Amino acid sequence: MxxxxxxxxxxxxxxxxxxxxxxxxxxxxxxxxxxxxxxxxxxxxxxxxTTWSAFLRSQADALLACDFFETYTLSGTRLYVLAFIEHASRRIRVLGATAHPTASSVTQAARTSSWISKTRANTRDS
Structure with missing residues (x-):
């Protein structure tokens, strides 16, 4: 015990x-x-x-946050932009914009982001 x-x-x-x-x-x-x-x-x-802030600092390399934000084109069309931020580098990645986001499109964008992150990590290690 x-x-x-x-x-x-x-x-x-x-x-x-x-x-x-x-x-x-x-x-x-x-x-x-x-x-x-x-x-x-x-x-x-x-x-x-371990405080919450210490935990976040120690895990920053593995943390991503994502959200949609709205923007309008010059013609007035409303688009939803899916963006990810890498906590460690504060790098923002825009993964796509669409007028009608769906669960499958967000899932695919997340998979793409995961693949990009793994590829980038592998090239840094080389």
Whole structure:
């Protein structure tokens, strides 16, 4: 129990209790709590020191955000533009514009973005 708590600081006593059950070790959740308390191991929220901003910084290379924005052409046609932003580089990618976005077109654009990101990462590693 103590090893699980030390190696996984975000796990609380109920998670540790569940993992012990998976391993075939039967103990009451209150017993797990008492053992951790007696060992001086604080509850999980007090053991974890990772803040949300620190998490985002550490995962920035893998994070993308996307959204539509509206724009109008010179002829007055309304278009919806799908844009992605890479959090690490703050690079914005415009993946397409359409007057009538559909779920399948957005899915395809996301797949295209994924393929472009993988290709770019592979060329940087070379």
């Amino acid at each position: 103590l090893r699980l708590a030390r190696e996984n600081p975000a796990w609380g006593y109920s998670r540790i209790h569940g993992e012990l059950l998976v391993l075939g070790i039967k103990a009451a959740a209150s017993t797990v709590w008492q053992i951790l308390k007696d060992a001086g191991i604080d509850p999980a929220p007090q053991r974890t020191t």
